[in-house]
Structures are given as C-alpha cells and as structure tokens.
Amino acid sequence: MYPKPLQNLIDLFAKFPGVGPRQATRLVFFLLKQQNGFASELQYGLAGLSQIRQCKLCFRTIDQNGSDETLCILCKDPKRDHNTVAVVEKESDMQSIENTHIFHGLYHVLDGVVSPLDPESPKRLHLRELHSRITKLLEHSHKAEIILATGSTTEGDTTALYIDRILTPLKTRFPDLTITRLGRGLSLGSELEYADEITLKSALTNRK
Numbered sequence: 001m002y003p004k005p006l007q008n009l010i011d012l013f014a015k016f017p018g019v020g021p022r023q024a025t026r027l028v029f030f031l032l033k034q035q036n037g038f039a040s041e042l043q044y045g046l047a048g049l050s051q052i053r054q055c056k057l058c059f060r061t062i063d064q065n066g067s068d069e070t071l072c073i074l075c076k077d078p079k080r081d082h083n084t085v086a087v088v089e090k091e092s093d094m095q096s097i098e099n100t101h102i103f104h105g106l107y108h109v110l111d112g113v114v115s116p117l118d119p120e121s122p123k124r125l126h127l128r129e130l131h132s133r134i135t136k137l138l139e140h141s142h143k144a145e146i147i148l149a150t151g152s153t154t155e156g157d158t159t160a161l162y163i164d165r166i167l168t169p170l171k172t173r174f175p176d177l178t179i180t181r182l183g184r185g186l187s188l189g190s191e192l193e194y195a196d197e198i199t200l201k202s203a204l205t206n207r208k
C-alpha cells in the first residue's frame with residue numbers, strides 16, 4: 001500500500017480509459033519525480049477545465065472564460081452553411097473534418113455512439129437535441145442536409161441507422177431534407193479521427 005495521497009491519485013488515474021492500476025502507478029511516480037513546476041502546471045491545467053462549457057447548439061466544448069457565451073465560433077459564424085449539419089461521434093472527429101478544409105457546414109457532436117448491445121446508450125447521446133435542432137432548422141429554412149459522419153465501425157453504422165430512423169419522418173413535412181452518409185473510402189472498422197485527410201476528403205465528397 002502506498003501513502004494515502006499517492007494511492008488516491010493512483011485510483012483517480014486508473015479511471016482514465018485504457019489506464020489500468022499498474023500504469024496509473026507508473027504515472028503517479030513519474031509525477032512525483034518531476035521538477036520545474038510540472039505538477040503545478042498540471043494543477044493549473046486541471047483548474048482550467050472548470051471554465052469549459054458545451055456549445056448549446058452543437059455540443060462541442062467552448063472556453064467560457066467568465067463570459068456568458070453559449071455558442072461556439074462555428075455556430076455563430078454567418079459564413080458557414082447553417083443548413084448543412086455533420087453529425088459526429090466526438091469532438092475530435094469534428095476536428096478531423098475541419099482539417100480537410102472542404103466542409104463549410106456546422107456540426108452536431110453526439111458525445112458517444114449507439115451500441116447494439118446497450119439499449120440505454122441512445123439516451124446518453126445528444127439525440128433529442130439533434131431532433132429538435134433539425135426540426136427548428138427546417139421550420140426556419142425548409143431545407144437541410146444532414147451528413148451522418150459517424151465511423152465505419154459497427155457502432156458507427158448502428159448510430160447512423162438510428163439517426164436516419166429518427167430524422168426520416170421529418171421528410172413528410174419537409175421534403176427538402178436530405179440525409180447522407182459518408183461515402184466509402186473510409187476503411188471498414190475505422191474511426192474518423194484516425195482517417196487520413198485524403199480519405200476523409202473523398203468520403204465527404206462521395207457522400208450519398
């Protein structure tokens with residue numbers, strides 16, 4: 001058993017995805033050995049997390065920094081195409097699409113995937129918000145394209161199907177709603193954030 005402060009930290013680190021108790025211990029001892037203010041820099045970084053909020057439209061993170069801002073810079077940008085919304089699993093996927101520089105619409109971050117084995121999983125995602133957002137968008141502009149930009153994994157496909165099923169009924173009221181899926185090119189089983197730029201560009205261009 002380690003001294004309590006160390007053990008507490010080890011238990012905390014072990015909660016990170018992919019980090020087991022052994023690796024957590026290694027990290028904590030690494031921290032202990034660091035000098036030159038590394039630990040206080042880390043402390044400062046962690047404290048900064050408290051000013052992070054989510055954009056109330058797309059659910060990406062924003063640095064609120066004392067302001068009462070509720071929308072991110074993309075959602076506020078009049079030069080973006082507000083009638084095209086790419087639905088992504090996580091914020092890093094959004095960043096990968098941004099890096100291609102060929103997409104000028106907005107995003108919707110789900111914060112996870114629909115798991116075929118977990119019937120509760122849809123409730124944890126921003127799906128209800130997606131539905132009401134798209135409904136409002138259609139009531140306003142009568143035209144929208146929703147790009148299902150989830151990964152080509154089993155979960156990614158299940159998620160895309162699920163969203164397609166909840167948004168398709170809107171087509172009876174709004175015939176100019178198009179729902180597309182990223183084209184082939186993304187290799188089977190791949191997550192968006194690991195796709196290279198050229199592959200992602202072609203998947204975006206070849207959406208159907």
Ligand SMILES: [Zn+2]
Pocket residue numbers: 055056057058059060071072073074075
């Ligand atoms: Zn936003």
